[in-house]
Amino acid sequence: MSQQNSSLNNxxxxxxxxxxxxxxxxxxxxxxxxxxxTKMRAPTAPLKIxxxxxxxxxxxxxxxxxxxxxxxxxQVTALMGPSGxxxxxxxxxxxxxxxIIPDTHISGEVLFDNKNVYAHGIDVVELRQRxxxxxxxxxxxxxxxxxxVAYGLKIMGGFSRSEIADRVETSLRGAALWDEVQNRLNQxxxxxxxxxxxxxxxxxxLAVAPEVLLMDEPxxxxxxxxxxxxxxxxxxxxxxxxxxxxxxNLQQATRVSQYTGFFLTxxxxxxxxxxxxxxxSLDERTYDFIMxxxx
Amino acid sequence: MSKAQIQxxxxxxxxxxxxxxxxxxxxxxxxxxxFTICALIVIATLLLVYVNIGSQAYQTFTQxxxxxxxxxxxxxxxxxxxxxxxxxxxGTLMLVILTVFISAPFSVGMAIFxxxxxxxxxxxxxxxxxxxxxxxPSVIFGLLGLIVVVxxxxxxxNSLAGxxxxxxxxxxxxxxxxxxxxxxxxTTISIDAIRAVPREIREGSLALGATRWQTxxxxxxxxxxxxxxxxxxxxxTRALGETVAVAFVIGGAEQFPxxxxxxxxxxxxxxxxxxxxxxxxxxxxxxxxNTPLYSVLYTISFMLLIISAIMIAISRYFxxxxxxx
Ligand SMILES: Nc1ncnc2c1ncn2[C@@H]1O[C@H](COP(=O)(O)OP(=O)(O)O)[C@@H](O)[C@H]1O
Ligand SMILES: [Mg+2]
Numbered sequence: 001m002s003q004q005n006s007s008l009n010n011x012x013x014x015x016x017x018x019x020x021x022x023x024x025x026x027x028x029x030x031x032x033x034x035x036x037x038t039k040m041r042a043p044t045a046p047l048k049i050x051x052x053x054x055x056x057x058x059x060x061x062x063x064x065x066x067x068x069x070x071x072x073x074x075q076v077t078a079l080m081g082p083s084g085x086x087x088x089x090x091x092x093x094x095x096x097x098x099x100i101i102p103d104t105h106i107s108g109e110v111l112f113d114n115k116n117v118y119a120h121g122i123d124v125v126e127l128r129q130r131x132x133x134x135x136x137x138x139x140x141x142x143x144x145x146x147x148x149v150a151y152g153l154k155i156m157g158g159f160s161r162s163e164i165a166d167r168v169e170t171s172l173r174g175a176a177l178w179d180e181v182q183n184r185l186n187q188x189x190x191x192x193x194x195x196x197x198x199x200x201x202x203x204x205x206l207a208v209a210p211e212v213l214l215m216d217e218p219x220x221x222x223x224x225x226x227x228x229x230x231x232x233x234x235x236x237x238x239x240x241x242x243x244x245x246x247x248x249n250l251q252q253a254t255r256v257s258q259y260t261g262f263f264l265t266x267x268x269x270x271x272x273x274x275x276x277x278x279x280x281s282l283d284e285r286t287y288d289f290i291m292x293x294x295x
Numbered sequence: 296m297s298k299a300q301i302q303x304x305x306x307x308x309x310x311x312x313x314x315x316x317x318x319x320x321x322x323x324x325x326x327x328x329x330f331t332i333c334a335l336i337v338i339a340t341l342l343l344v345y346v347n348i349g350s351q352a353y354q355t356f357t358q359x360x361x362x363x364x365x366x367x368x369x370x371x372x373x374x375x376x377x378x379x380x381x382x383x384x385x386g387t388l389m390l391v392i393l394t395v396f397i398s399a400p401f402s403v404g405m406a407i408f409x410x411x412x413x414x415x416x417x418x419x420x421x422x423x424x425x426x427x428x429x430x431x432p433s434v435i436f437g438l439l440g441l442i443v444v445v446x447x448x449x450x451x452x453n454s455l456a457g458x459x460x461x462x463x464x465x466x467x468x469x470x471x472x473x474x475x476x477x478x479x480x481x482t483t484i485s486i487d488a489i490r491a492v493p494r495e496i497r498e499g500s501l502a503l504g505a506t507r508w509q510t511x512x513x514x515x516x517x518x519x520x521x522x523x524x525x526x527x528x529x530x531x532t533r534a535l536g537e538t539v540a541v542a543f544v545i546g547g548a549e550q551f552p553x554x555x556x557x558x559x560x561x562x563x564x565x566x567x568x569x570x571x572x573x574x575x576x577x578x579x580x581x582x583x584x585n586t587p588l589y590s591v592l593y594t595i596s597f598m599l600l601i602i603s604a605i606m607i608a609i610s611r612y613f614x615x616x617x618x619x620x
Contacts, residue, residue: 097502125504133502139495142518142618152503155513190618201499208503 038068039282041272043259045072048212048242049094054108056089056098063089065266066108071259076234076243078253078274081263081289087246088136090263091214094244095131096124112212129156131212132205137221138197140189140204145172145181148189148200152208167207175203176233195226199233213237215245219252231256250290254278262286348600351593359587366594372549374578378591382551386466386570387535389552393470394534398477399527403516405478406485406523411511422486429479437543440472445544447471452564464546464567466553472540477530484529488522489515491619521616528610532603538572545569547577571595 049071056064063086071077079087092098094110096117109116117127129152140148149168153159159167168185172178177199181192189200198218205213215234219227234243234256247253253260253274260274262283270277270286281287355361361378369379409421448471449463492515500514501507516523546567553564569577575595582589 095502097498100498100501125506127504128502129504135495135498135502137495139493139499141496141499141514151500151513152505155500155503155505155509204499204503 038268039270039272039286041276041282043070043072043075043273045075047071048073048113049244050111051090051093052109052111054090054093054110055106056086056093057105058089058101059103063266064093067263067266067268069261069268069271071242071244073242074238074240075259076238076245076257077259077261078257079244079246079261079263080248080250080253081269083248085263086266087263088216091133091216091244091246094212094214095128095133096122097128097133099124129208130210131214132208132210134198134201134205134213134215134218136217138194138201140192140197140200142188142190144186145189145192145200146185149203149207151204156208168203171203171207172200174206174237175199176229176236177203193226195222195229198222198226198230202230202233202237210241212242212244215243217246217248220248227252250278262289264289345600348593348597351590352597355587355590355594359590361587361591366591370551374581374588376587378587380571380574380591380595382549383569383571383574383595386469386545386552386568387572389466390469390473390541390570391531391534394473394477395527395531397470398474398530399481402478402481402526402530403485403523405482406489407511407516409482410486410489411515422483425479425482425486429483433476433537433540436472436476436540440468440540440544444468444471456560461564462546462566464544465564466545466568467564468544469541469570472544473534473537476537476540477534480533481523481526481530484526485519485523488519488526488617491522491617492518493619518619521613521618522620524613525610525617528606528613532606532610535602535606536572536599538576541570542573542576545573547573549574571599 047070051067051069054064054067054069055062065086067090069090079090081087089098093106094112094117098104098106106118110118112127112131115122141151143151146168149171150164153164153167169178169182172181177196180196181200189197192200198221202213202218219230222230231252234245237243245256247256257274259272260277261271262269262277262285264285270281270283272282277286278290281290355366356363366378366380367384368381369377370381371377371379372382405425409418409425413421445463445468447463448465448468449461452461452463452467453459496514496518497510500510505513546565547569548565548567550565550568552568553562555562575592578588579592582592
């Protein structure tokens with residue numbers, strides 16, 4: 001389904017190659033219709049995060065265009081759209097991981113529990129602990145399994161050894177990894193399989209007791225079985241955490257999420273309950289993307 | 296060409312090559328022979344060095360009946376009958392340990408600054424400067440030591456002592472010079488090790504709420520540690536083997552690098568001492584074949600060979616533990 005977008009994937013808006021030029025015109029025609037107007041079916045659930053006219057620039061590259069998106073609490077919200085449309089950028093803006101990229105400019109607000117995370121006096125360290133992040137490629141530290149999960153706690157400080165051990169176990173259980181690693185907590189995390197490493201990274205994020213989990217294509221580097229395990233885990237985690245997941249895989253979006261946002265060249269085209277977005281798209285472009293007819 | 300065509304041409308070439316004369320095969324074979332000979336020459340040379348030096352060294356014990364304990368524990372050296380190397384061992388040990396203890400933290404700090412903190416446009420020139428430093432011949436360090444470090448040590452130590460007691464030569468000047476020589480070695484290798492840690496590791500740490508410093512200390516440095524240790528061991532090897540630069544400032548006297556006595560400041564540095572390498576350098580031209588001195592000098596050489604082989608083994612161990620390169 002998604003393969004058919006490959007021509008789009010390969011032509012970022014900024015290229016001015018011969019083929020790219022045609023693509024550009026196409027996309028711009030699509031966007032000018034209503035670039036910043038989102039077809040919105042607002043969620044009824046209480047909101048954990050709300051962005052308001054969020055704009056993000058990498059230098060002169062306008063990567064996120066006036067995005068206003070609600071993120072309901074203790075639900076899974078999927079972000080989909082062709083490659084390069086700004087999903088990762090949007091996700092990183094929520095826990096201010098964009099701060100570490102030089103030459104980024106941000107305007108608008110990201111309200112997290114009704115407080116703007118870009119307001120003055122916000123403690124970024126605390127913010128990032130409250131919004132845990134899981135990356136596309138598993139990135140365990142070259143330390144033991146135990147030390148990986150304990151990392152955030154040791155950074156925070158103030159935990160006794162037994163508290164740390166407890167939390168490590170709880171987090172590994174929470175990430176459905178405990179049974180597989182309980183007998184080798186002191187072995188290097190790099191010896192785990194890719195899927196186990198990714199669940200370890202989830203456990204690592206859970207250890208600091210976040211409220212939100214931001215996942216950027218967490219299963220894209222994994223095999224189908226490991227992917228299913230991650231998806232099952234996401235179902236479990238939804239009981240306690242608000243989850244935002246970027247996914248390239250449309251079936252995955254329908255399997256794991258309750259809400260879906262569809263991005264195109266930096267704009268949020270459509271947002272709503274996943275079933276509605278997939279079955280009754282309000283925007284032609286969403287429909288085309290879902291039908292794999294995009295581009 | 297289609298795949299089938301290529302295959303056809305390929306098997307035709309192979310047919311032509313089998314049995315009959317083929318230029319390609321000749322090149323292949325002669326290259327194999329050439330590289331095999333090169334490898335054999337290297338191995339043979341190494342063996343020759345070890346066997347030659349080892350057998351000469353052995354005579355110290357078989358022909359001259361000087362015991363290993365005597366070499367290690369006696370302080371008495373006259374180059375004729377007494378060959379106590381304790382002072383020189385102590386000198387070498389002091390030089391290596393202090394040099395590396397001073398330069399390692401400095402080098403790692405510098406590497407962190409260059410690789411993690413300095414803005415991009417500064418990084419390349421700074422790294423270039425460190426590499427330039429690395430390329431300075433040791434005789435230049437020796438000269439600078441003589442012109443700058445010896446007078447500096449003399450002035451500082453005499454003013455600390457409150458009397459003219461020190462001429463500036465000796466272990467302290469050697470340590471200062473060799474520290475500067477070891478610094479770029481550890482720094483460049485540490486920079487590479489830190490750079491090799493992937494961005495994802497830093498992001499993973501920052502996303503858990505770690506500050507930049509916590510990330511460097513708890514995620515980046517541990518990940519880079521095996522690489523950094525390789526650099527430190529190479530630093531040790533350099534400090535251990537350095538001869539020329541040390542010879543300029545060490546003073547060449549067969550006495551302990553320092554003495555301890557009851558009067559303040561209790562430790563009195565000797566005006567001139569020797570480390571193993573400089574002892575070799577200063578004595579070899581006078582040593583004649585078939586004398587105990589000759590054999591003892593070979594024994595020292597052999598020990599240096601063995602120690603550096605051990606160092607290489609340790610650095611190989613650390614290199615094998617590197618996760619990122
Ligand atoms: N670190 C960066 N520096 C500059 N531009 C970037 C950076 N990361 C992403 N971009 C640009 O921002 C746009 C959105 O990228 P991204 O958020 O990674 O898209 P997605 O995750 O949907 O594939 C792209 O045009 C990309 O080239
Ligand atoms: Mg992405």
